[in-house]
Amino acid sequence: MSFLLKVENLRIELRMRAGVAPVIDDLSFELAHGESISFVGESGCGKSMTALAIMGLLPEGIGRVASGKIWFDGEDLVAASPARLRHIRGNKIGMIFQEPMTSLNPVYSVGEQIAEVLREHQGLSRKAAWAEAIELLDAVRIPNPETRATAYPFEMSGGQRQRVMIAIALACKPKILIADEPTTALDVTVQAQIFDLLRDLRRQTGTSLIMITHDMGAVAEMAERMIVMYAGRKAEEGPVDKVIAHARHPYTQGLISCVPHLVAHLTEERQDLNEVPGIVPGLAEFGQGRCLFASRCARATERCLTTRPEEIAFSDVHRSACWHAEGM
């Protein structure tokens, strides 16, 4: 099977006052053509950094790829020149950011912002780009696209702004769409509309999707496979249904059971939520040769504190990096 995207032993280092910290520590994963995967974890676990690395958008002067490869369509993005990356961004890989309020330019109309992408990347004329922008607004289901194209971001609701972001990201029909917490700032009903839209667009265009989120429900609705990240490392990887039914990493179990999910039939009974005590360690602790989750883990033993867990495979597709994975 050929992969559209293959990340091998990626290590990203951030320069800090106290030295360098590996925000991404030996991460490998693949993405097939047309597949939808999700990165899950709390904030500060390196989910967004992974996305930025793929886009070649790591914070300049602070973050860098220390080692590893990012293969996209047979080409190593780590070694690619800035000009080449600029061509790939937008054309081949599109990205939607979390905050539709701040990631649009407030002084340009939304039609102009979509048309700009088409002119830059596809060399369309002003007129053709504008016409295409209107088509795209229609495709993301904004009513009256001809008139709305001249609207400024402040004149739109949060949901509409996120639709504009999606239109920009999809303007050049990219092969991969990266969505970084695309619905966190939105209401649930609007979130459902955006998910519907993404699903439909994916069906029509065959785009692969990488969605970054902390919401297990969103993962279950949108993704086929998920990768659980903790402190810059992959904790668990597997098909969504399998992982939700039987998580093989205590962190994944914690993430699933600490959230009160809606259930099909509600009863009087209410138990306390499962707590994952403590918080994600600070960057200074990243990269140590032990299980970084051990301090929050009920199963932690001596070995967890002294040796970094190896990945254990439960099938071709389901892997967990925990010394106790087999007993779970």
Add this chain to the structure above:
Amino acid sequence: MNDLIEVRDLSVHFEIRAKGIGGARRNLTAVDDVSLTAKRGQTLAIVGESGSGKTTLALAIARLASGKTTGEVRIDGKDVVSLTDGGLDWMRRKVQVIFQDPFSSLNPRQRAEDIVREPLDNLTTKTKAEKAEIVDRFFNAVGLRPEQKRLFPHQFSGGQRQRIGIARALSTQPEVIICDEPVSALDVAVQAQIINLLRRLQDEFGLTYLFISHDLGVVQHMCDSVAVMYMGKIVEHADRLQLFNDPQHPYTRALISAVPAVDPDLRNRGQKLALVGDPPNLLNLPKGCRFASRCPLAEPRCFETEPPLRVRVGGHRVACHLVDLGPEASAEAVSPSAPEFP
């Protein structure tokens, strides 16, 4: 049953000035003729999308809304809308608030113990020793260590900061705590810690919570009854099991079905009620039901007359023309369509 909070026909109006010099003044009714009750020692959740007026409603109940408030709010039988000075202090001791954002709701230049003690300084005449004892007690109750009392907010994590906010709300030993999205700014794992803490404190101190949230999963776990708001109106008000197992209003059903589900049974039920479009403009409300323009079931009459909040079997209140009230329901109309505010 013992109702601690009774709200009748509460409205909050804001004056909006149109763009430009000398722009026309218009009235925006953020909360429109709302009536609800909350039982002592229980949690009433107020849910709805952003802009539905849920925070304004809760703040109006605590006399903290800046707009013009009309109607009646009774806490422990006492009308709080008319309170002044000393009476207001009494009310402030009884009703406290936990805010959404633990970063901006704590004074960065005060130490944790001063933050927790401040309501006592302002609202009580206790001695220094008494106050210190109270601060220690609630520091312990929310799971902070005594040596952390001298630290400043930036030295705490988000979850710990929210604990300080909770200790501050508890310090005057209130009966009602308004929780305005208390966990939505926190990481998922930390949310569980705070939710469990809030439930434990409720048991321990017999607190009544007004719990504002847009997260139905959290609401379903926390609440005893729920009021669903849409565009300043309550569209459904029922107890927890009724609302989640048998939602009546199309908006409530859409809200519940919009939540991404982990439970495969729920996901495969396949009766998603998708909403189209955005809510109407509060300054330019449609004539009939406010939800009609987005409602998949709307009929012509929905665009003509505004449905009153009617009582269904088992005390389940719904404001929808299409809902069957059941055999023994009374035809009590709680609030007919609201008169236009001049």
